Amino acid sequence: MDQQDRPIQLEYARPPKRMSRTELVAITAAAGACLAAGAWALRPRAVQPVMLGGEVAPSQVTWQKPHPSPTTEPSEAP
């Protein structure tokens, strides 16, 4: 399809949606608490940038086995 046929989507772009702090806490609380407690079967260890031409740059997470202590903070990137 020609680029000219693909105009900016102004005519049908709907307004953005804000998230409240209450919503955010509700969404992430359980997962965040699990992380803080080190209770996972696996834990994220580091995140690496991934470079992709033409796509939103995501990140790739590497994982490790949990620390023995249930109160250990998540480890930092190596």
Next chain:
Amino acid sequence: MYERYSLILMLTHNCTMRCDYCYMGQKRDTVMPEGMACHAIDRAVRSVSDGGTLELGFFGGEPLLEADMVLDLLEYAQHQCQRRDQRLEPCLTTNGTVTDPTARIVLSWPGLRLAVSCDGIAEVHDAHRRFADGRPSSNTVHGTIRRLIADKADFRVVMVVRPDTLHRLVDSARMLRRMGVRHIEPGLDLWTNWSESDERRLESAIAALADFWGEGLPNHSIGWFDEKTAHIARLPIPPITRCGFGDGAMAVAPSGRLYPCERLIGEDRPDNPMCIPGHAAEGSDFLHLRSTLTREHEVCTHCAMEGMCNTFCRCSNYARTGDIRRPDSLLCTWNQACLAETARVLAKVCPGDMVAKVKLVEPAAKMRI
């Protein structure tokens, strides 16, 4: 000087395929002169401090149509970086249909970060990704993926997600995983219409895909959820220089025109408002090209998710709203659903009683989110 600089070279407007959702415009046999590409590399190298990192990306069109030039440029960049004790991180995005011997040498280049575009199962892939003569391409692309897996190559598969393919998203991801693909990077087609109903379906599809992601941890990754995991886990996220939008990142069209992101090149029309003043062949570095464009927007600064969100991707915002600072409902829906489903799946990994205990000793209010 930058510690990291990202240079993306769009080597050609030509392509073996005519994907109907391609945002790079009409295909034509226009190729970047190799001398200009070398000069752009020189400028990027001079923009990186000694000991720093140059990210060099090859994009198109289909960059492997110019595989000989890619090899020359990889060797040239390697030499130039070594002279300044810089690290070279090359990357290439291919549609997986060019399989001649030179292309295979490129694909096996040591350290190359490779992305192969494939939308998954044949029904989905062939609906939009066809050769220039109209033939379906899934057989060829799947063959390339199988060969890369047999060669033990480390690569990612980039999947375009559209309203009409949402219902097969998990099927496509499952098929790729069965083939042996370990890293899947879905990406929304931002250049098409997403109705409110489509957004609701997107939320459901993200939920199903998140469950599939959770089943594959830790050996399989899906980009949408990896990044949100990092945010929830409070992992330090390294700077992703290609999002510098002209500041620490530059995309060069075959004509030599400069852009803050390769996604904005399109047909490289002279009147493209996203074009950065200057030319790849003029100048000794890219240091003077500092972006004055901010991503701050009132809508985002009042959103609690701002720091965990992908709406910083200014070209995505531009594609949706015409304003690099302003996302739209689709981008917000996508980000919020990815965060919610990532958190849901991660919490599921932890036994329920443990969640309850942890909540008692560490109230959510103390979390740094």
